[in-house]
Amino acid sequence: MKVGLIRCQQTEIHYPAITCLVNAAKGEGGYSEVGPVEIISVNSCGGCPSKQVYARAMEMKKRGAERIVFASCIFKGSLRSLEFPCPFAGKLKKLVDEKVQISTIDWTH
Ligand code: SF4
Numbered sequence: 001m002k003v004g005l006i007r008c009q010q011t012e013i014h015y016p017a018i019t020c021l022v023n024a025a026k027g028e029g030g031y032s033e034v035g036p037v038e039i040i041s042v043n044s045c046g047g048c049p050s051k052q053v054y055a056r057a058m059e060m061k062k063r064g065a066e067r068i069v070f071a072s073c074i075f076k077g078s079l080r081s082l083e084f085p086c087p088f089a090g091k092l093k094k095l096v097d098e099k100v101q102i103s104t105i106d107w108t109h
Contacts, residue, residue, distance in 0.1 A: 003037045003067045003105070004060025006053060008086055009044035011073035017042065020071050020108040030069065030107035040064055045074070045092060053092045057100045068096050069105040076107060 005020060023029035027036035041060045046052025057068045070093065077084045086092070096104055 001034050001037045001066050002040045002064050003069045004041040004043070004057065004063075004065035005039050005069045005071060005108075006056060006060075006074070007042065007044045007071040008073040008078070009047040011071070011078045012044050015073070015078060017071065020069075023109050024069075029109040030072070030105050034067070034105070037067075037069075039069075045086075045088075048088070050086070050088045050092045054095050054099055057096045057102065061100055061102050065102070067103050067105055068100070069108060072107045072109050074106075 005017070007017060021039065023031055024037050024039050027034070031037055040063060043056045046056065060068060074086045075089050093104060093106065096102060
């Protein structure tokens with residue numbers, strides 16, 4: 001399965017997505033429901049309040065992504081940056097579900 005990975009822009013400043021990528025290759029963590037995946041694109045939300053998510057997820061879908069994966073920093077927060085979930089997490093998931101019309105995976109590790 002081909003997927004597009006969307007990250008929190010505030011987290012990508014210091015975190016290189018290593019566990020998100022390793023788990024994708026192994027089909028572990030949030031990917032365990034679908035098994036190993038091929039990440040065809042990685043991008044951020046565009047920064048608060050996440051207004052680029054629609055355009056970026058749409059582009060990923062256009063280029064072959066079958067699911068959009070939200071990096072764990074969005075729904076779980078990140079220990080070294082935002083220690084709380086994205087305050088817009090629910091909205092951005094709804095946007096992708098309803099406007100981009102593609103299923104999501106909501107965590108990576
Ligand atoms: S909108 Fe959410 S995911 Fe995007 S930078 Fe802000 S806190 Fe991070």
